[in-house]
Amino acid sequence: MSKVLIIGAGGVSQVVVHKCAQIPEVFKDIVLASRNEEKCKKIASQLNRPITTAQVDAENVPQLVALIKKHKPDMLINVALPYQDLTIMDACLETGINYLDTANYEPKDEAKFCYKWQWDYIDKFKEKGIMALLGSGFDPGVTNVYTAYALKHHFDEIHELDIIDCNAGSHGQPFATNFNPEINIREVSARGKYYVNGEWKETDPLSVNKIYDFPEGIGPMKIYLMYHEELESLVKHIPTIKRARFWMTFSDNYLNHLKVLENVGMTRIDPVIYNGQEIIPLQFLKALLPDPASLGPLTKGRTCIGCLIKGIKERKEVEYFVYNICDHEAAYKEVQSQAISYTTGVPAMIGAKMMLTGKWKGNGVFNMEQFDPDPFMDDLNKYGLPWKEIFITT
Numbered sequence: 127m128s129k130v131l132i133i134g135a136g137g138v139s140q141v142v143v144h145k146c147a148q149i150p151e152v153f154k155d156i157v158l159a160s161r162n163e164e165k166c167k168k169i170a171s172q173l174n175r176p177i178t179t180a181q182v183d184a185e186n187v188p189q190l191v192a193l194i195k196k197h198k199p200d201m202l203i204n205v206a207l208p209y210q211d212l213t214i215m216d217a218c219l220e221t222g223i224n225y226l227d228t229a230n231y232e233p234k235d236e237a238k239f240c241y242k243w244q245w246d247y248i249d250k251f252k253e254k255g256i257m258a259l260l261g262s263g264f265d266p267g268v269t270n271v272y273t274a275y276a277l278k279h280h281f282d283e284i285h286e287l288d289i290i291d292c293n294a295g296s297h298g299q300p301f302a303t304n305f306n307p308e309i310n311i312r313e314v315s316a317r318g319k320y321y322v323n324g325e326w327k328e329t330d331p332l333s334v335n336k337i338y339d340f341p342e343g344i345g346p347m348k349i350y351l352m353y354h355e356e357l358e359s360l361v362k363h364i365p366t367i368k369r370a371r372f373w374m375t376f377s378d379n380y381l382n383h384l385k386v387l388e389n390v391g392m393t394r395i396d397p398v399i400y401n402g403q404e405i406i407p408l409q410f411l412k413a414l415l416p417d418p419a420s421l422g423p424l425t426k427g428r429t430c431i432g433c434l435i436k437g438i439k440e441r442k443e444v445e446y447f448v449y450n451i452c453d454h455e456a457a458y459k460e461v462q463s464q465a466i467s468y469t470t471g472v473p474a475m476i477g478a479k480m481m482l483t484g485k486w487k488g489n490g491v492f493n494m495e496q497f498d499p500d501p502f503m504d505d506l507n508k509y510g511l512p513w514k515e516i517f518i519t520t
C-alpha cells in the first residue's frame with residue numbers, strides 16, 4: 127500500500143487519478159498537484175474517496191522538492207507536459223523517489239522528440255538507487271509492451287514493425303485536438319521519420335500515406351507516416367528490427383484546418399511581437415481552441431491502436447497484429463474523459479502499479495519494452511484496455 131504524487135491536472139491526469147482511486151489496495155494515498163490547484167480540486171470532487179491536492183510549478187525544482195518532502199510519496203507520476211520532464215526528474219533525484227511519465231522531454235523552443243536528454247540520467251538514477259519509467263502511455267507505452275510481448279511469445283526475431291494509431295471517433299467541432307493542442311500540433315506538423323536498415327530516413331510532414339483496413343467494423347482509413355518517440359527506443363532495445371514506422375489517421379477536415387493555420391503562421395513556436403508584447407503564435411492558438419477536456423461528452427466512435435509486426439518464428443515467416451479498441455462514450459461514462467486521454471491514463475496507472483508492486487523494478491532509466499510484458503498485458507485486460515491478436519495468413 128503506497129502513496130503516489132501525480133503532477134498535472136489535465137485530460138490524462140483526470141483518467142490517471144480516477145483509475146488510481148479505483149485501486150486503493152495499491153494506491154492508498156493520492157496527492158494531486160498542478161500549476162492551478164483549482165483543476166486538481168475539480169478532479170478530486172468527482173471521486174468517491176478523498177485525495178490531497180496542492181499547487182506546484184513543475185518547472186521550479188525547489189518547489190517540487192519541498193512538495194515531495196512534505197508528502198513523502200513512494201513515487202511520482204508526471205502527467206504535466208513534456209517540457210517539465212527534466213525538472214521533475216531532477217526533483218526525484220534530489221529526494222530519491224521513483225519517476226514515471228508518458229511523453230519524452232521536449233525543449234519549448236524546438237519541436238524535437240528524442241530520448242537522449244532523459245537517457246543522460248541513467249547513471250544518476252542508478253547511483254541514487256531509483257527508477258524512472260519513460261513513456262507509460264499508449265503510444266509510447268502499450269505499443270512498446272505489445273512489441274515486447276510479441277517478441278516473447280510469437281517471434282524469434284522481429285524484422286518489421288508498423289505502429290498504427292487510428293481515431294475513428296468524432297467530436298463534431300470544426301477543429302480541435304484530442305490532447306494538449308500545443309503538443310499535438312508540434313508533433314503532427316514535424317517532419318516524418320522512419321527507420322530502415324540501421325538508418326533514419328526523413329519525409330516531408332504527412333507526405334506519405336496509405337489505406338489500412340482496421341478490424342471490428344472500423345474498416346479502411348487513410349494513415350499518415352509520422353515520427354513517434356517509441357521508434358527510437360524500440361530499435362535500440364530490439365536490434366533485429368530492420369524497419370520501424372509509425373502511422374496515424376487524420377480526417378481531411380483536420381488536415382485542411384492545420385494547413386491553413388500553418389500557412390498563416392499560427393503554428394509557429396518562435397516569439398513574434400504583437401502590440402509591443404512577445405507572443406508565441408501556437409500558444410495563442412491553444413488559448414482559442416476548445417479545451418480537450420471539453421470534448422469528452424461530445425466525442426463518439428472508437429479508437430484502434432496496434433502493432434503490425436513481421437518476423438520469423440522457428441524459421442517460418444509470421445505476420446501479426448495486436449491491438450486495442452476503445453470506445454469514446456464508454457470511456458466518458460467511466461471516468462468523464464474521451465478515449466484519447468483514457469488510453470493514455472490507464473497505462474500510466476498500470477506502469478505505476480508495476481513499480482509499486484515490484485513487478486517491474488530496477489535502478490536507472492528504462493523504457494517499457496525492457497520489462498516482462500506479461501503482467502502489464504494482464505492488467506490491460508483487467509483495467510479497461512483489452513487487447514486482441516490476429517495472425518495474418520497470406
Ligand SMILES: NC(=O)c1ccc[n+]([C@@H]2O[C@H](COP(=O)([O-])OP(=O)(O)OC[C@H]3O[C@@H](n4cnc5c(N)ncnc54)[C@H](OP(=O)(O)O)[C@@H]3O)[C@@H](O)[C@H]2O)c1
Nearest residue numbers: 134135136137138161184206208229263264265266305306
Ligand atoms: N503516451 C501517450 O500515449 C500520450 C498520449 C497523449 C498525451 N500524452 C502526454 O500526456 C501528458 C499530459 O497530456 P494532457 O493531454 O493531459 O495535457 P493537458 O490537458 O494540457 O494537461 C497538462 C497539465 O499539466 C499542467 N502543467 C503545465 N505546465 C505546468 C507546470 N509548469 N507546473 C505544473 N503543472 C503544469 C497543466 O496545467 P494548466 O491546467 O494550468 O494548464 C495541465 O493541468 C503530456 O505530456 C502529453 O504529451 C501521452
